[in-house]
Amino acid sequence: MGQMALHAQPGLDSFAAAGGDPLALSREGWGALLQSWGWERFHGFQAFRALHRRHLASWDEAREVPRRLREQLENRLPIIWPVIDERFISGDGTVRSLLRLKDGEHVEAVFLPDEVFEGPAGLKRRRTTLCISSQAGCPVNCQFCLTALLGLRRNLGAGEIAGQVLTLVHEHGLRRGTGPCDRLNVVYMGMGEPMLNYEAVMQSVRLLCDDEGLALPPRRVTISTAGIVEKIRRFGTEPVRPRLAISLNASSEDQRQALMPIHRGQGGFAALLAAAREFPLAKRERLTFEYVLLAGINDTDADAGRLLQLLQGIRAKVNLIPWNQGPELSWQTPSPERVQGFQARLLAGGLPAFVRRPRGLDVFAACGQLSRRRAGAYTINMQSP
């Protein structure tokens, strides 16, 4: 295979960067790759569809592909999906999975089923959300996050990121156009800072949004960042651009620096909020700011007032996330009255604010908890079904 020729083709760079993972290859990339093997371009598109629409376990199942090509693919590009090693089912239907990647590394992904929401004309619709990881561990040392305690183990490839979604879609019977959900959302809010693995994350988005694959609308994908300013600006220029969420969690420079030590290195609020202000939003789109409420730390009315000032002039909404009590970190959860008070202050200031309902509290609710447990940081007496 001529590497020079391949690198000039769309999608093949990320394919090479991901160590030749067939799950990382774009539809166009598949066309170019199979042409370089002497096949037709459309054979490549068939291979892409077999993976991204049908989630085939092996090339042998791709009956639409000529047998000789199936054999070549099996020998040269065997399919290795992330494998669900452990699965924990909450009483509220949330399923947390620990997925094993091909080198034995593990990441967490969460299935959040069946939230009922009001659709057009007041119709009740159902929404399913998948939360996935972009890195194994994380290099960003947020003080309220268990994943931070793992450090960065490694970046995931685009195929490993998209593969989490496809594995969960298959596992939970959410096939495109069928299955129990009207609407599938994917949020990059699991382990890792997506903007520090930018190329692979964006390639995974393009894979998931391809019409011949899962065909997720980009507006149903959300990338959450701790605030990597340069990448936020670049993200705004992407042709396939999901929604953006910024994990803010503080109302003053010192507070944010203490909770998220990456803050000052990124230029503080001035740089972060300038990037937010200049972010090119679509009509009716709002930038999401996430705010983990920690009792006695960032949950006072004064905090809410400062938050209102900070976000002035930004078409924003705020998701309030009362701290999930877990092992190893000693923050406290604010009372429901305090959460309500904080929300009321934001609403009174004209800022849409929502309280995120805690999900899966009985199954290691905090991101990173499964991995910390697996790494032997603690034991919890719970059986995986």
Ligand code: SF4
């Ligand atoms: S909150 Fe996100 S960015 Fe911060 S340490 Fe955890 S995984 Fe990394």
